[in-house]
Amino acid sequence: MLGRGVKRKWSCLEEAEVVSEAAEDKQQHEDEDGQDGLLDPSRSDMSRLQQRQLVLGLCLEKLQRYQAGVELSLRRSVLLINTLRQIQEEMRSDGVGSCDVHPDSCLLRDDFREDVTVTCPGCSEGESPPELPSQEANGSDQQKPPAAVSDAVNAMGYLGDLALDDIFEDIDTSMYETSDLPSAWASGSLWPLSVSLWPDEDVKLRPQSHSTAGSLQSCLMDLNELDHIMEILVKS
Amino acid sequence: RWHWEGENLACLNSNPPEQIYGVRYCSMTGWEQVCRFLDPEPADLSMEEESDTRKINNSFLRDHNYATEADIISTVEFNSSGELLATGDKGGRVVVFQREQESKSQPQRRGEYNVYSTFQSHEPEFDYLKSLEIEEKINKIKWLPQQNAAYFLLSTNDKTVKLWKISERDKRPEGYNLKDEDGRIRDPSTITSLRVPVLQPMDLMVEATARRVFSNAHTYHINSISVNSDLQTFISTDDLRVNLWNLEITDRSFNIVDIKPANMEELTEVITSAEFHPQQCHTFAYSSSKGSIRLCDMRQAALCDKHCKYFEEPEDPSTRSFFSEIISSISDVKFSHNGRYLMTRDYLTVKVWDLQMENKPLETYQVHDYLRGKLCSLYENDCIFDKFECVWNGSDSVIMTGSYNNFFRMFDRNTKRDVTLEASRENSKPRAILKPRKVCVGGKRRKDEISVDSLDFSKKILHTTWHPHENIIAVAATNNLYIFQDKVN
Numbered sequence: 001m002l003g004r005g006v007k008r009k010w011s012c013l014e015e016a017e018v019v020s021e022a023a024e025d026k027q028q029h030e031d032e033d034g035q036d037g038l039l040d041p042s043r044s045d046m047s048r049l050q051q052r053q054l055v056l057g058l059c060l061e062k063l064q065r066y067q068a069g070v071e072l073s074l075r076r077s078v079l080l081i082n083t084l085r086q087i088q089e090e091m092r093s094d095g096v097g098s099c100d101v102h103p104d105s106c107l108l109r110d111d112f113r114e115d116v117t118v119t120c121p122g123c124s125e126g127e128s129p130p131e132l133p134s135q136e137a138n139g140s141d142q143q144k145p146p147a148a149v150s151d152a153v154n155a156m157g158y159l160g161d162l163a164l165d166d167i168f169e170d171i172d173t174s175m176y177e178t179s180d181l182p183s184a185w186a187s188g189s190l191w192p193l194s195v196s197l198w199p200d201e202d203v204k205l206r207p208q209s210h211s212t213a214g215s216l217q218s219c220l221m222d223l224n225e226l227d228h229i230m231e232i233l234v235k236s
Numbered sequence: 237r238w239h240w241e242g243e244n245l246a247c248l249n250s251n252p253p254e255q256i257y258g259v260r261y262c263s264m265t266g267w268e269q270v271c272r273f274l275d276p277e278p279a280d281l282s283m284e285e286e287s288d289t290r291k292i293n294n295s296f297l298r299d300h301n302y303a304t305e306a307d308i309i310s311t312v313e314f315n316s317s318g319e320l321l322a323t324g325d326k327g328g329r330v331v332v333f334q335r336e337q338e339s340k341s342q343p344q345r346r347g348e349y350n351v352y353s354t355f356q357s358h359e360p361e362f363d364y365l366k367s368l369e370i371e372e373k374i375n376k377i378k379w380l381p382q383q384n385a386a387y388f389l390l391s392t393n394d395k396t397v398k399l400w401k402i403s404e405r406d407k408r409p410e411g412y413n414l415k416d417e418d419g420r421i422r423d424p425s426t427i428t429s430l431r432v433p434v435l436q437p438m439d440l441m442v443e444a445t446a447r448r449v450f451s452n453a454h455t456y457h458i459n460s461i462s463v464n465s466d467l468q469t470f471i472s473t474d475d476l477r478v479n480l481w482n483l484e485i486t487d488r489s490f491n492i493v494d495i496k497p498a499n500m501e502e503l504t505e506v507i508t509s510a511e512f513h514p515q516q517c518h519t520f521a522y523s524s525s526k527g528s529i530r531l532c533d534m535r536q537a538a539l540c541d542k543h544c545k546y547f548e549e550p551e552d553p554s555t556r557s558f559f560s561e562i563i564s565s566i567s568d569v570k571f572s573h574n575g576r577y578l579m580t581r582d583y584l585t586v587k588v589w590d591l592q593m594e595n596k597p598l599e600t601y602q603v604h605d606y607l608r609g610k611l612c613s614l615y616e617n618d619c620i621f622d623k624f625e626c627v628w629n630g631s632d633s634v635i636m637t638g639s640y641n642n643f644f645r646m647f648d649r650n651t652k653r654d655v656t657l658e659a660s661r662e663n664s665k666p667r668a669i670l671k672p673r674k675v676c677v678g679g680k681r682r683k684d685e686i687s688v689d690s691l692d693f694s695k696k697i698l699h700t701t702w703h704p705h706e707n708i709i710a711v712a713a714t715n716n717l718y719i720f721q722d723k724v725n
Contacts, residue, residue, distance in 0.1 A: 051612060055558045058616055074456055074475040075506045075525055076621055079562045082504055086558065 052087055059084045309712035311699055315379035315387065318703040321349055321710055322389055323717055324374025328358040330391055330444075332402060333719075349719055353402050355444035358393040370395050376461050378470070380483075388447070390470060394457040397472050399448035399483065405441045409433040453479050453489045460509045466517040473510040476503075478522060480534075492540045493522060493532065508566050508623075515575045519544075523580055527564030531578075531591065547578070547594045549587070559611040559620060567623035572632040573704075579635055581626040584608060586637050586647065601647045601654065604639045606677040606688045619693050627702045627709075638697025641686065642713045643673055659697060659711045659718040670720070 063080050306327025313322050321333040334352035361370040372393055380388040386403040411433040415421050456474035463470045471492070472479050478493035493510075497503050510522035518534045530543035551560065563583035570579045577598070578589040584605060587597035603624075607614060614620040619640075626637040638644045639656070647654045656673045676685040699712040707722040 052558065054612065055615065062618075073621075075508060075565070078503060078506050078525060079565060079621070082561050083558055086561070 052090065055083065056087050059087070307715040309699060309715060309717060310373050310375060311377050312701045312710045312712050312717070313377045313379060313389075314701050314703050314708075314710065315389070316381045316704055318705055318708065320352065320379070320387060321701070321719070322377045322379065322391075323710075323712065324357065324377050324391055325715075326371075326373045328356055328360070328372030328374060328393065330355055330357045330374060330377065330389075330400070332387075332389075332444075353442040353444050355400070357391045357398060357400065357446075358396065361395070375458060378461050378463050380463055381467060383467075390461055390463065392458050392461050392472065395451065395454055397450040397458070397461055397470075397481070398446050399450075400444050401447045402442060402444045405443060406437060406439075407435040408438045410436045448483065448486050450481055450486050450489065453481075459507070460511065462511045462520070464512045464517050465515055469517075471510055471512065471520060473507055473522065475506040478507065478510050478520075478540075490538070492534060492538070494539065494541070509569045511569055511571055513575055514571050514573060521569055521571070521578060523566035523569040525565040526561065527566055527582060529566065529569060529578060529580060529589065545591070545594050547589050547597075549596050557611065559615055562615070562620055563611065568625040570626060570628060572628050573630065574632055577632065579626050579628060581624050581637055583620060583622075583624075586626050586635060588635070588649065599649065601635070601645075603637055603645055604643075604675070606675055607640075610688065614693070617693065619696075622696055622698065624696075624698050625700060627700050629702050629707070630705045636700055636702060636709065638700055638711070640693050640696050641691040642695040642697055643675075644697045644700060644711055657720075659713045659716070661716075 059080050063077065063084070304327075306325060306329075308326040309323050310326055311322075311324040314320070315322070319335050321335075323331050323333075325331075330353075331351060332353040333349035335349050357374055358372040360372040362368070363370055370393065374391050374393060376390075376392050378390045380390070382388075386401050389400050389402070391398055391400060410417065411431050413422075413427060413430055413433075414424070450472065454472065454474045454477070456476055458472050458474050460473045461470060462473075468484075469480055469482055472481065472489075473493075476494065476496040477491055479489040480492050481489045493507070495505065495507060504526075506525045508523045508525055510520060513519035513521070519531065520534070521529055521531045523529045526548075528546060528548040531545040531547070532540035533544045534540060536542070536544070551564070566580045566582050568579075568581040571577070572579065572588075576591060578591060580587050580589065580597075581603075584603060584607060586601045586603055588599040588601075590598045611620060624638050626635060628635055633650055634646055634648050636644060636646045642659045643656050644659065645654060645656050656675070657670055658673050671684075674682075674685045675691070676682065676687055678688075681687050695714065697711055697713055701710050703709065709720050711718045711720065
């Protein structure tokens with residue numbers, strides 16, 4: 001039986017080169033410095049911003065990516081999440097956050113749709129998200145698809161929440177969680193950014209929120225009833 | 237043992253006949269290159285080039301004919317005497333090579349390695365609770381020092397460690413009473429006399445049997461195993477825990493390190509590798525994804541959450557980037573043979589640490605600094621997460637690690653000289669000297685240099701091993717194994 005390997009997209013190397021070219025042009029002239037475009041403030045600010053946007057998008061894309069039936073590497077997830085946090089910190093300190101629409105208000109918008117929100121390249125390409133029946137009484141009858149992660153995602157993956165979690169506080173989800181599964185992030189810890197990688201049994205419906213400057217993405221999960229029941233049976 | 241099946245060389249040791257991926261011998265820089273292809277009829281090595289009369293088929297060495305993803309080598313390890321070399325692959329197989337006895341008649345063919353045993357160590361499994369496959373890929377192999385005629389090794393995939401016994405059988409009993417030579421049961425009424433079975437010589441058979449299976453102790457992926465110098469215990473390490481086992485006991489293990497936070501949201505660091513000290517049986521070290529190493533003493537407490545020593549180099553703020561943390565993640569940690577130093581490998585460098593000095597490494601070697609400007613691309617194509625291993629030579633004077641484009645690097649700690657070599661068929665001809673390679677970073681590219689943009693990032697050398705006493709190294713390049721040895725004057 002063949003093992004499964006991760007496919008490397010060699011061609012992406014060239015695409016990425018173009019985008020971060022400005023930063024790397026600098027690099028070729030100053031080899032020994034080893035920085036990613038941090039030298040010249042005026043010129044590199046823009047390229048750094050570009051690079052940050054690129055890295056942000058890639059982070060999200062990678063965190064959402066999964067291989068059916070194969071566990072994700074915890075080390076990789078942790079490194080990606082830490083990079084995401086770092087970018088978010090920077091965005092926050094740059095004052096980017098202030099441009100954001102408050103997440104709660106997004107819920108109330110009637111025309112709240114997926115195509116309004118996404119700036120993340122990976123998500124906007126639409127990785128055929130699964131259909132999600134609306135399970136919770138949040139008053140929103142919008143379907144929020146963009147889950148690239150299905151319930152086959154490893155329990156070791158990370159979970160993230162928007163500040164929107166407050167809205168769902170009254171819903172008891174303790175029975176969905178096990179000691180081995182990562183539970184939801186504290187709400188607001190990653191605001192305005194959120195990433196959800198749910199374990200196979202867990203599900204919550206998360207309306208999307210968006211940001212004008214940065215990229216926001218919240219991922220939604222199917223509830224696999226069978227897995228869920230299995231989990232409860234095993235626990236008891 | 238060998239025969240040709242069409243274009244492929246097959247080994248009759250196992251049933252069904254196994255196919256062996258390319259094994260070639262070359263030599264290191266400055267020394268004579270001894271090239272030998274696996275051949276059922278040993279050829280005269282004084283020949284300068286292959287001739288048609290030899291049964292050498294170059295298609296054997298092409299890796300696309302029959303090589304599949306399962307053939308990708310995932311670990312290589314010499315045993316403690318250097319007599320055996322084990323490789324594990326993605327398909328869960330272990331292939332063990334044995335060094336042949338040196339022959340006086342052909343001194344230039346000093347002890348070359350032949351396939352000794354091949355067996356399926358791990359099979360793919362399915363975790364029904366999580367609906368996930370457990371890969372059969374062999375992550376690590378560690379040998380036990382030899383204590384009798386048989387050889388023992390530990391092999392592990394993501395979840396289960398197994399102890400394998402490899403033993404030879406060259407006699408078999410003949411003359412059974414109840415069955416005849418073909419194994420058919422004899423009709424008891426035809427037996428008129430009794431005889432005692434006698435041991436008769438037979439063709440050498442090497443068999444591998446699983447003696448212990450150490451399972452169900454790891455929720456996360458096992459990244460390393462290490463045998464203790466007491467030869468009674470070993471540790472297995474996953475992303476968050478280190479477990480201590482007794483080699484005789486499979487249903488119990490002791491958790492000695494646990495960095496799992498109560499709240500998984502707070503997890504920011506994982507364990508990447510762990511190893512026992514080569515002489516002190518109570519000391520071990522583990523490395524993290526944040527670039528730190530912790531040395532622990534098992535005598536202090538049952539749970540070694542408090543480290544004895546903490547090794548970390550403060551970050552240089554001028555080189556900080558989005559990728560700083562990722563490239564600081566340590567992919568391998570190895571004690572020196574003398575037990576005084578630690579070596580760590582992160583994405584761009586190899587560092588040697590003095591166990592007595594925690595605040596900075598003793599030495600830092602740049603493996604491929606020209607990649608520093610390409611980190612964004614390497615992040616996109618995931619290469620930045622590649623985990624390279626590093627290895628000491630027997631005298632702790634030279635360290636070696638792999639890179640991309642099938643390059644590998646050696647650093648002489650005394651002379652501070654370093655060399656880049658390439659494991660590639662095209663560059664390895666009989667009796668030729670292996671040429672040092674050089675990557676040019678911008679500016680004019682000299683002849684024979686290769687530019688950074690031409691590097692093939694799909695050809696990475698992650699796994700290497702060094703003979704414990706001699707200058708013989710084994711290098712895994714995807715699904716090909718290269719064994720290099722130096723020339724004897």
